[in-house]
Amino acid sequence: MAQLRVMLALLAAASPCFATYDASSPQQETADLNSLLQLGPVAPDSSKLCAELCDGRLDYLAYGGWSADDICKVACHLTKNIFPNGTILAAPSQGTEVIHEYPKGTSVNIVKDGVPTPHMYATDVSINQNDYYYMWQRDAGLTMRTLLRVAKGGPQMKKQLISYAKLYHKIWKQTDPNTDCAPYGAGDGWCSILGEPKFFVNGSVFDQSWGRAQNDGPAINSWVFMELLAYLEKEGDTASELFNNTVADVIAAMNYVGGMGQDSTMDPWEMLYGQHYFDQALQWQAMSAATAMADRQGWEGVSNFALWVPMLRFLADQHWDGAWGAVRETNARPWFTAVGPKCLSSTERGANVNTPRTGPCELDIATIIGSLSAHGNGAHGGDPDEPLPPYDSRMLATAYHVVTTMADAYEVNQIDDDNGLPGVLIGRYPGDEYSGVIMSPSEAEPVCQGWNCGNAWFLGTHTLAEFIYTIAGVAARGDLKVDSLNHGFILLAIQLGLPKKDRDHHKAIPKSAEELAKALVLGGDGVLQRAKHHASEDLHMSEQIYRGNGYLPGLTPGMMVGSRDLSWSYASLLDALAARSEVGSKSKVSPSDADP
Numbered sequence: 001m002a003q004l005r006v007m008l009a010l011l012a013a014a015s016p017c018f019a020t021y022d023a024s025s026p027q028q029e030t031a032d033l034n035s036l037l038q039l040g041p042v043a044p045d046s047s048k049l050c051a052e053l054c055d056g057r058l059d060y061l062a063y064g065g066w067s068a069d070d071i072c073k074v075a076c077h078l079t080k081n082i083f084p085n086g087t088i089l090a091a092p093s094q095g096t097e098v099i100h101e102y103p104k105g106t107s108v109n110i111v112k113d114g115v116p117t118p119h120m121y122a123t124d125v126s127i128n129q130n131d132y133y134y135m136w137q138r139d140a141g142l143t144m145r146t147l148l149r150v151a152k153g154g155p156q157m158k159k160q161l162i163s164y165a166k167l168y169h170k171i172w173k174q175t176d177p178n179t180d181c182a183p184y185g186a187g188d189g190w191c192s193i194l195g196e197p198k199f200f201v202n203g204s205v206f207d208q209s210w211g212r213a214q215n216d217g218p219a220i221n222s223w224v225f226m227e228l229l230a231y232l233e234k235e236g237d238t239a240s241e242l243f244n245n246t247v248a249d250v251i252a253a254m255n256y257v258g259g260m261g262q263d264s265t266m267d268p269w270e271m272l273y274g275q276h277y278f279d280q281a282l283q284w285q286a287m288s289a290a291t292a293m294a295d296r297q298g299w300e301g302v303s304n305f306a307l308w309v310p311m312l313r314f315l316a317d318q319h320w321d322g323a324w325g326a327v328r329e330t331n332a333r334p335w336f337t338a339v340g341p342k343c344l345s346s347t348e349r350g351a352n353v354n355t356p357r358t359g360p361c362e363l364d365i366a367t368i369i370g371s372l373s374a375h376g377n378g379a380h381g382g383d384p385d386e387p388l389p390p391y392d393s394r395m396l397a398t399a400y401h402v403v404t405t406m407a408d409a410y411e412v413n414q415i416d417d418d419n420g421l422p423g424v425l426i427g428r429y430p431g432d433e434y435s436g437v438i439m440s441p442s443e444a445e446p447v448c449q450g451w452n453c454g455n456a457w458f459l460g461t462h463t464l465a466e467f468i469y470t471i472a473g474v475a476a477r478g479d480l481k482v483d484s485l486n487h488g489f490i491l492l493a494i495q496l497g498l499p500k501k502d503r504d505h506h507k508a509i510p511k512s513a514e515e516l517a518k519a520l521v522l523g524g525d526g527v528l529q530r531a532k533h534h535a536s537e538d539l540h541m542s543e544q545i546y547r548g549n550g551y552l553p554g555l556t557p558g559m560m561v562g563s564r565d566l567s568w569s570y571a572s573l574l575d576a577l578a579a580r581s582e583v584g585s586k587s588k589v590s591p592s593d594a595d596p
Contacts, residue, residue, distance in 0.1 A: 046083075050076040052156040061150065061577040065529050071577065073539045078143070078570035082160065086167030087201050088140035091543065091563035095131030099437060099561055100554050102126065102447075108553040113352040113450035116550065125444045127437040127552065132543075132563040134198040134206060137217025138268055139568050140164075142373070144224045146571035150578050158231070162242065165228050168221060169245050171203050172252065178205070181212045182264065182273060182334070194218045194256045197270065215265040216279045218253035219286035220373075225250050226289055233297065251301055254290045257283050258308035261315065264334050268366050269428060272339045274330040277319040277388070278370035284312035284387055285374040316387035319367070320394050321360065325485070327388060327398040329364035329429070339433065340451050344401065346431030347409035349549075351451050363402050364429040365460045368467050371395050372575075375470070390467055391474040396486035399467060403492065405430040410456055411548030412534075412557040417500040421533060422526030424496055425456035425545055426464055435552060436544040436562025448551045455544040455561060458531055462572035465527040468493045469579035472520035476583055478513040490520070497522030521583055528576060534558050541569040 054072035062068040081089040102108060102125045109116035144164055151157045174193055181191040195213030198206045225246050232243045261283060267276045291305040319327045329342070338353070340346050345358035371390045388395050406426045407413055413425055428434075432454025439446055471493065474480045482490060487509070494510075495503040497519065510516040534545045543566040548557025555561065 046076075046079040046081075049082060049156045049160060050079040052154045053079065053151060055154075057152060057154065058150060058574075060581050061574065063525070063577075063580065065525055065532065066577060070539060071574075074541075074570050074573055077540060077565055078567060078574075081565065081567045082143075083201065084160075084163060085203070086160070086163035086165070087135050087199075087203070088143050088164070088567060089132070089201065090134060090136050090139045090198075090568070091129075091132035091566045093129035093131065093563040093565075094133045095128055095438060096440075097129040097564065098126045098440075099129060100127050100552070102554070108447060109550065110445055110553075111448045111450075111453070111551050114348075114350040114452050119445055121444065123441070123444075126440045127447060128440045129542075129563045130436065130438050132566070134200060136198045137196065138214065138220060141217060141220035141224055143567045143571045145220070145373070146574050146578075148224065148227050150574050161224075161228050161231075165225050165242070165246050165249075167203055168225070169249055171199060171205070172249055174205055176205060177207045178210075178212060180209055192256060194253055195260070195265070197266070211266040211270040211273070213260070213265055214270070215257060215260050215263075216268060216282055219257050219279075219283040222250045222253045222257075222286045223282075223289060226286075226293055229293065229297075238297070247297070247299060250290060251294075251299060254287060254305060254308075255301070258287060258304055258311075261308060261312055264332060267330065267364075268369070269434070271434070272330060272333065274333045275315065276330050276366065276370075277316060277327060278329065278364075278366040280312055280316040280319075281370040281374040281387055284309065284316055287312055313385065313387045320388065321362075324360035325397050326360035326363060326401050327367050327394060328360075328362035329367045330362050340431035342429045342431060344405050344430065346429075347405055347452060349452075351431060360398075360401050363398070363405060365402055365426065365457075365463055366428070368395070368399055368402065369463050372463065372466055372470060372579075390470045391480065393483050393485035396471070396489040399464075400489035400492060402426070402429075403464060403489075406456075409452070409547075409549075410557075412456060412545060415548070415557055416530055416533070420499045420501070421530050422497055422499055423530030424461075424464070424527060425530060425534070426460045427454050427457045427544070427547075428460055429454075436542075437552065447553055452549075453551055455547040457544050458535075458541045458566070458569035459543075459572040461527060461531040461545075462569070462576045465524040465531070466572070466576035466579045468496070468520055468524035468527065469576060469583060472517045472524065473579070473583045475513055475520055476517035480513070480516065482509055490516075493523040494519045495523070497524075497526040517583060521580065524576070524580060528573070531573075534560065536560070540565055541573070542566060543569065 053075040058071050058075060059068045061071050081092060102121050104121060104124050107118060107120045110119045147157060172193055176191045176193040176196060178191045191212055195215050196205055197210055197214040200206060229246055237243055264274050265279055266273055268278050287305060287308050291309055294302040294305055319331055321328050341357050341361045342363050343357045343359055343361035345351060345355055371388055374386060375389050403426055407424045410425060431451045433451060435448050435453040436455060490509055495506055498506060510519055535541045542560035542564050543562030546552060546555050546557055546559050546561045
């Protein structure tokens with residue numbers, strides 16, 4: 001069976017049909033023909049990595065809802081964004097792929113802050129996928145982390161990791177041509193190549209206006225490079241140029257992270273300048289791991305590492321707001337762009353800057369991603385004292401608000417509920433302004449602008465599933481204690497394994513650790529089932545899933561929108577499935593017990 005999957009994977013990687021964007025699933029609504037013909041370039045030689053990932057090594061991720069063949073398809077879709085030189089595309093879309101057209105004379109209700117206004121387009125207009133044909137430090141680093149987590153070795157994976165490290169060694173040696181860094185409004189700032197958000201596919205620095213600096217990238221990628229160093233150390237290869245260059249890169253990156261640790265930076269969505277839990281949790285994890293590795297390997301120039309670890313932990317811990325009962329993603333908001341407060345009240349129809357703010361505020365799925373990503377330290381060890389880990393009751397309380405404030409606001413969830421699907425779809429944060437589409441021509445009046453134009457996201461929904469599975473693993477070990485803070489989320493997570501019509505009949509949390517773990521696994525399964533329902537038949541996944549509510553006229557709720565084949569969409573699914581497979585680790589509970 002594994003050999004057959006390898007053959008099919010090789011065929012898939014070579015077939016241009018796998019590069020098309022089916023924006024219409026699950027309804028199979030006819031997409032614009034031009035968008036199906038405008039295929040972006042495919043990463044050359046991705047078939048080798050695809051074949052390796054389909055040789056049976058990922059079969060352990062399969063369960064009733066996701067077959068080994070399904071996982072092979074997802075892995076191969078991801079590898080098509082990965083180049084042999086180390087580049088990892090965020091997505092293959094280049095801003096020209098049409099999602100929907102509004103011919104000249106079309107009358108629509110354009111939406112601003114939830115308020116529809118009649119408008120007629122005087123020329124032909126379309127909404128297109130955005131241009132994501134770049135390598136973002138964050139997206140690429142998280143994708144590599146995922147592959148290292150799930151692939152568990154392999155010659156092609158090793159080759160890709162080495163290429164990735166060598167590429168960054170070249171990138172980080174460049175002189176940064178940009179000066180538009182913080183502090184904003186005070187003249188040209190100081191930009192470091194380490195804080196650059198993205199690069200062209202040839203490894204050169206993106207030299208146009210953007211949100212800088214983004215200081216999560218050097219932390220995330222240093223963690224990846226420490227995985228390489230741990231491997232080389234195990235092989236006894238500690239005198240090679242590759243080893244020494246990688247050590248030097250990690251030291252430089254960690255000195256930058258520590259030196260900038262108390263400064264504000266751009267958030268992972270590139271929307272907001274401030275101090276963010278996502279960044280500080282990942283910076284803490286990388287610094288903790290680097291401190292342990294530096295001590296073991298005898299690095300020089302690292303005297304501040306051990307001092308920065310508690311500093312970064314302290315900064316991350318400060319995001320808990322006891323008055324609101326939630327972890328605030330952002331503390332302090334020096335101005336960059338106008339971004340809503342991300343409150344419970346931000347999802348109300350017609351909400352805008354004048355809407356009274358009902359807390360908690362600063363709710364964001366990035367908080368959950370940060371907690372999950374900082375959980376565990378890989379092969380190189382590190383400080384086990386995590387700031388606000390996923391199983392912390394404060395993080396579960398936060399997750400409850402993140403989910404409930406978005407779930408009911410999306411029309412697509414109401415439709416899925418009526419159709420009997422378990423689970424739920426969520427996006428980035430309440431009131432999200434980013435619809436994932438761009439106008440063509442660019443000067444055309446946007447069909448949606450302002451609060452609540454944002455949709456459900458595959459990566460946000462997959463993250464929710466991973467979070468539930470992670471909690472299930474804690475429950476399986478008998479370490480999850482129900483309390484007043486986490487009760488709401490635990491019950492919600494269990495109910496997500498059921499269609500909505502059956503949830504009111506299940507309001508008790510199982511008392512035994514084994515039954516609680518099984519119930520939580522089923523909850524995570526329900527979330528993944530709903531997300532899968534909105535992928536294409538061949539399991540292509542875009543960035544977003546259209547929410548409905550009339551925010552993008554002419555589109556059907558539930559269809560895929562935004563950039564096609566987003567790397568992070570695929571990586572987040574593999575992370576969720578990996579978390580599911582780990583539920584039975586060090587316990588008597590097997591995730592297969594929850595399979596239908």
